[in-house]
Amino acid sequence: MPVLNALPDAKGYFGAFGGSFVPETLRPALAELEAAYAEARQDPTFETEFREALTTFTCRPTPLYPALRLSARIGAPVLLKREDLNHTGAHKINNTLGQMLLAKRMGKTRVIAETGAGQHGVATAAAAARLGLRCEVHMGEEDIRRQQLNVRRMELMGARVIPARSGTRTLKDATNEAIRDWVANVEDTFYLIGSVVGPHPYPTMVRDFQSVIGREAREQSLAVAGRLPSLAIACVGGGSNAMGLFHAFIPDERVQLIGVEAAGKGLDTGLHAATLTLGRPGVLHGAMSYLLQDADGQIQEAHSISAGLDYPGVGPEHAFLKETGRVRYESATDDEALRAFELLSELEGIIPAFESAHALAWLLRQAGQLSNEPVLLCLSGRGDKDLDEYLLRTQKEPSRGPIGLYL
Amino acid sequence: MDLSAFISERVVSGQKLLAPYLCAGFPNPEATLAILEALADAGADLIELGVPFSDPLADGPVLQAASIRALRAGMNLETTLEIAGQFQERRPTVPLVLMGYVNPILAMGRERFASKASAAGIAGLLIPDLPPECEGLLQAPGLPPLIPFAAPNTPIPRLEALGERGAPFLYAVSVLGVTGTRDALSKNVPVFLARAKQHSGLPVLAGFGVSRPEQVPELASVCDGVILGSALAKALEAADPAKLPGAAEAFLRPFRKALDAMGAPCC
Numbered sequence: 001m002p003v004l005n006a007l008p009d010a011k012g013y014f015g016a017f018g019g020s021f022v023p024e025t026l027r028p029a030l031a032e033l034e035a036a037y038a039e040a041r042q043d044p045t046f047e048t049e050f051r052e053a054l055t056t057f058t059c060r061p062t063p064l065y066p067a068l069r070l071s072a073r074i075g076a077p078v079l080l081k082r083e084d085l086n087h088t089g090a091h092k093i094n095n096t097l098g099q100m101l102l103a104k105r106m107g108k109t110r111v112i113a114e115t116g117a118g119q120h121g122v123a124t125a126a127a128a129a130r131l132g133l134r135c136e137v138h139m140g141e142e143d144i145r146r147q148q149l150n151v152r153r154m155e156l157m158g159a160r161v162i163p164a165r166s167g168t169r170t171l172k173d174a175t176n177e178a179i180r181d182w183v184a185n186v187e188d189t190f191y192l193i194g195s196v197v198g199p200h201p202y203p204t205m206v207r208d209f210q211s212v213i214g215r216e217a218r219e220q221s222l223a224v225a226g227r228l229p230s231l232a233i234a235c236v237g238g239g240s241n242a243m244g245l246f247h248a249f250i251p252d253e254r255v256q257l258i259g260v261e262a263a264g265k266g267l268d269t270g271l272h273a274a275t276l277t278l279g280r281p282g283v284l285h286g287a288m289s290y291l292l293q294d295a296d297g298q299i300q301e302a303h304s305i306s307a308g309l310d311y312p313g314v315g316p317e318h319a320f321l322k323e324t325g326r327v328r329y330e331s332a333t334d335d336e337a338l339r340a341f342e343l344l345s346e347l348e349g350i351i352p353a354f355e356s357a358h359a360l361a362w363l364l365r366q367a368g369q370l371s372n373e374p375v376l377l378c379l380s381g382r383g384d385k386d387l388d389e390y391l392l393r394t395q396k397e398p399s400r401g402p403i404g405l406y407l
Numbered sequence: 408m409d410l411s412a413f414i415s416e417r418v419v420s421g422q423k424l425l426a427p428y429l430c431a432g433f434p435n436p437e438a439t440l441a442i443l444e445a446l447a448d449a450g451a452d453l454i455e456l457g458v459p460f461s462d463p464l465a466d467g468p469v470l471q472a473a474s475i476r477a478l479r480a481g482m483n484l485e486t487t488l489e490i491a492g493q494f495q496e497r498r499p500t501v502p503l504v505l506m507g508y509v510n511p512i513l514a515m516g517r518e519r520f521a522s523k524a525s526a527a528g529i530a531g532l533l534i535p536d537l538p539p540e541c542e543g544l545l546q547a548p549g550l551p552p553l554i555p556f557a558a559p560n561t562p563i564p565r566l567e568a569l570g571e572r573g574a575p576f577l578y579a580v581s582v583l584g585v586t587g588t589r590d591a592l593s594k595n596v597p598v599f600l601a602r603a604k605q606h607s608g609l610p611v612l613a614g615f616g617v618s619r620p621e622q623v624p625e626l627a628s629v630c631d632g633v634i635l636g637s638a639l640a641k642a643l644e645a646a647d648p649a650k651l652p653g654a655a656e657a658f659l660r661p662f663r664k665a666l667d668a669m670g671a672p673c674c
Binding site for chain 2: 011017020021022023024025027028029166167176179180183184185186187190237280281283284286292293295296297298299302
C-alpha cells in the first residue's frame, strides 16, 4: 500500500480517484495554479502570512473542549474540536484565507466561489474583503431564497451574489455555473473552491489548508488526554472538515477514523446524500470520485436537511480512503441529526451546525458501546444559521420575520 | 468510416467542412433521426450528435436547456447510439461524431461503449471533460478516435503535442467561455485559428460562438470548417414541432452556401 498521507501522485490521483477532468480552456489555469501553489508552499513568507491570518483574523488554535455532560451520555470522554468558534462560524475560513492569499499572490483581481447554504460564500467574502479582492459568489436560486441571511452577509462584505438558475438551482448547479464563469474569465479570475473536490490541485490544496484542524487536535489531545483518541469523527459532504481532521491521524493506525454522511430521509428512500455509502465511481466537477448517479450516469439530486452536506459528489481522497479501508464511512438521517442538534444544545450549551450534528448523531448511536478511551469529534460549525430550519422541521413556533437577521 | 481520411480528403481539395451539432432527443426523441437526415441533405459534411448530460459544464444556457429537455424525454446514451446506427444506414457517407461528457460513457462501461459505438458507425468522439492524457480510461477494442480540443489560451507546445499524437481534426474552441452564440466574434479568433492550424498541423474546425452565415467566410478562411451548435438548437426551438426537419434544413443551407461561395483556395 502506498504511504497514504503522501498522496496524491504527480497527476493528482489518490489511487484511482482524483485527476483533472476539465475542458481544455481550464488546463492552463490549473497548471498555473499548481505551480503557484507549489511555489507558495516553499515560501516561508506565505506560511507566515497564512499563520498570521489564522491567528488574528480567525482564532486559531481553536480549543479542544472536553464535553463532560455529553461524555457521560456516551460513556466515553468526548473531545470536541471547536471549529464552530472560527470567524464566520465554521472551518470554511481556514481554506478561504489560504486560497485568497494565493489568489492575491498570483495577481488575480477577481475571485469567484460556489456556495450551497452560504457558509463558504460568507467565508470567501470575508477573506476577499480583508485582502481587497473583488468577490462574486455563485449560489443556487433556491438556496438564495432559503438562506437570505447569508446572502445579506456576503453583500455587506462587498461580494456580489450571482443566482444559479440552471438545473436544480442548488449547490451542484452553483458549482457548474462557477466553472462556466471560470472558463469565460480564466485570465483574471481565481476560482476559490470550498471543499476537497474539483480538479487537481484543489482536493490537495484545500486539504492542506484545512489540515491545521487535525494537527492542532492531535497535539491538544496529547496535551489534554495524554494520548491520542481512539476515534476521530467528522461529517462528510464534500469532505473538507473531515479531510482536515483526518489528515494528521492517517499514520496513527490505532486511531479509527469515521466519516459520517447524510442519510437524509433514510438510505432506502432515495432521498439522501450518502455518496460514499450508496454511490458509484464516476466523473463530476473535474474529478473521478464516488457520485450519486443513475444507471445512465446522470447525476442525481442529493437530499439532506443540512445544505452543507447536500451534494451528490465527495472529495476523491475520501473515495480512496474508503477503498483502502483506512476510514470507515457511516451515515446519519435528518431526524437523527435533529435530535443530536437538540441534545448538544441542551447538554453543553453549544448549538452545532446541522452538518456537524450528523457526526454527533453517529456518536450518539454508539452510546454505551465504546471503551473508556477518548473520542475526538470535529464540531465543524455553529448552528445559528440552522435555527429557522430547525423551527420549521420540528414545527415549533415558526420564526417571526427574518429571525436570522439578528443572529 | 475512417474520419481522418475523410477529412483530409476534403481539406486537400479545399472544401470547407460544415459540421452541425444536434443534441439527441432535442427537441424530442422522435424527431432526432429525421433532423439528422435533413442536416445531411442540407449539406452537412459531418454531424456531431450530442449525448445529453445532467451537468454539461462546458455548455451555455441554450445547450444546457436542450440537454435537460432531452433527458426529461428519456434520451440516454444507449438510445443515442441506436439512432446513430440507424442514421448511418440511411446516410452512410455522412460521418457522425459523438459528443458527450465522460460520465454516461463510464456508466455504460468502456468495453460495452466501444463496441456499441463502433457498431453504430461512430467515426469520432468529442468529450469536453476528458483530456487526451486521460484517454486510457476509455481505451477498449473498437473505440472510435478521440478528437482533441484547443482553446485560445492553449500554449503552442501543447498544440504541437496534440498534433504529434495525431487526430482526425482539432476542435478549436474559438472563445474563452462556454458554448453559445455570440453576435460578434473577437478579432483574435482568426489569429487563434491560424495558430492552432499551424502548430498542430491538424485540420481545424472552429466551434463555440458561430451563429450567422456572414461570420463563416472570415473563420473558414483560416481553418477547415465550422461547427454550429447553439444557433441550430435555437432554430429548432423556435420551429413548428411538426416541421423540424424542414427547419433544420432551412437553417443549414445558408451556411453551406456561404462556405461554398468561398470556393477552392487559389493555390
